[in-house]
Amino acid sequence: ATSLTDQVIVVTGAASGIGRATAEECALAGAQVVTVDRNAEGLKETRGLIEQAGGAAPIGELVADLADHAAVESAIAKLAQYEPDHLFHAAGLIIRRDDINDVTLDDWDLQVSVNQRASWFLTRGFCRQLIARDRAGSVVLVSSISGHLGLMSGSWVYASTKAGVSSMTKGFAKTFGSHGIRVNAVAPGLVETPMVRGGVRSKEVDDLINTSVPLRRTADPVEIARASMFLLSDAASFITGVTLDVDGGWLRR
Numbered sequence: 715a716t717s718l719t720d721q722v723i724v725v726t727g728a729a730s731g732i733g734r735a736t737a738e739e740c741a742l743a744g745a746q747v748v749t750v751d752r753n754a755e756g757l758k759e760t761r762g763l764i765e766q767a768g769g770a771a772p773i774g775e776l777v778a779d780l781a782d783h784a785a786v787e788s789a790i791a792k793l794a795q796y797e798p799d800h801l802f803h804a805a806g807l808i809i810r811r812d813d814i815n816d817v818t819l820d821d822w823d824l825q826v827s828v829n830q831r832a833s834w835f836l837t838r839g840f841c842r843q844l845i846a847r848d849r850a851g852s853v854v855l856v857s858s859i860s861g862h863l864g865l866m867s868g869s870w871v872y873a874s875t876k877a878g879v880s881s882m883t884k885g886f887a888k889t890f891g892s893h894g895i896r897v898n899a900v901a902p903g904l905v906e907t908p909m910v911r912g913g914v915r916s917k918e919v920d921d922l923i924n925t926s927v928p929l930r931r932t933a934d935p936v937e938i939a940r941a942s943m944f945l946l947s948d949a950a951s952f953i954t955g956v957t958l959d960v961d962g963g964w965l966r967r
């Protein structure tokens with residue numbers, strides 16, 4: 715058991731990949747999970763997987779398109795009823811363009827709205843609720859090592875939104891630390907989720923692994939989940955404002 719037992723954890727992006735794995739691991743660690751995603755069908759599947767693995771089903775499921783600011787505000791209001799202690803915000807998207815000249819204004823707006831703006835407003839809203847309840851909880855946002863690298867397989871816009879996530883993580887940590895609230899981020903390298911295999915040619919992924927990743931493989935989503943749970947839990951009680959690279963050593967090369 716970890717210190718997450720009986721804690722209420724909101725997990726966004728829970729219909730797939732890293733969010734799903736984290737919702738499942740948290741449930742198996744005895745936490746009470748509230749899942750959020752725009753994909754209702756995927757949330758149902760996540761519920762089924764959690765139950766199959768022997769975890770407690772989510773106590774709440776919220777379908778929301780976090781690209782829409784009104785939906786973000788309404789999600790924050792609806793989440794209050796669960797009196798959550800922790801937020802793990804994994805909802806995000808990438809739009810890859812092989813040619814920098816093909817990047818459009820819509821690419822910018824969508825990636826900024828989900829990856830960056832929703833991260834900021836969700837975290838602010840969540841921390842305000844913690845303060846109102848006089849509760850010291852924690853938040854983990856999801857950055858990416860592409861935020862440090864500046865570019866990875868056509869991720870011009872995505873990379874800068876993720877650098878923004880790491881920056882706001884420090885800002886929130888400074889702002890809410892006096893309330894005992896910790897805000898950290900994880901920066902995954904390549905993780906085996908639909909985002910990676912769906913968007914990058916397999917040969918390109920394999921080349922990147924061989925040239926850039928000391929551990930010579932991609933991550934399983936559960937490995938990102940466990941690092942995130944460490945940061946969410948009391949095991950990381952004196953860690954705040956940090957972006958933890960969970961990248962198989964990529965940035966150390």
Ligand code: NAD
Nearest residue numbers: 727729730731732752779780781805806858904905907909
């Ligand atoms: P994924 O595509 O498997 O899952 C992303 C989830 O976010 C999906 O369930 C999707 O429905 C949800 N989502 C997307 N846009 C949304 C919106 N507007 N409103 C609500 N939900 C929305 O991808 P993943 O790989 O699990 O990614 C999770 C996070 O990890 C993302 O923030 C991503 O940028 C980050 N990340 C992934 C990798 C990787 O290699 N897979 C690497 C670094 C960072």
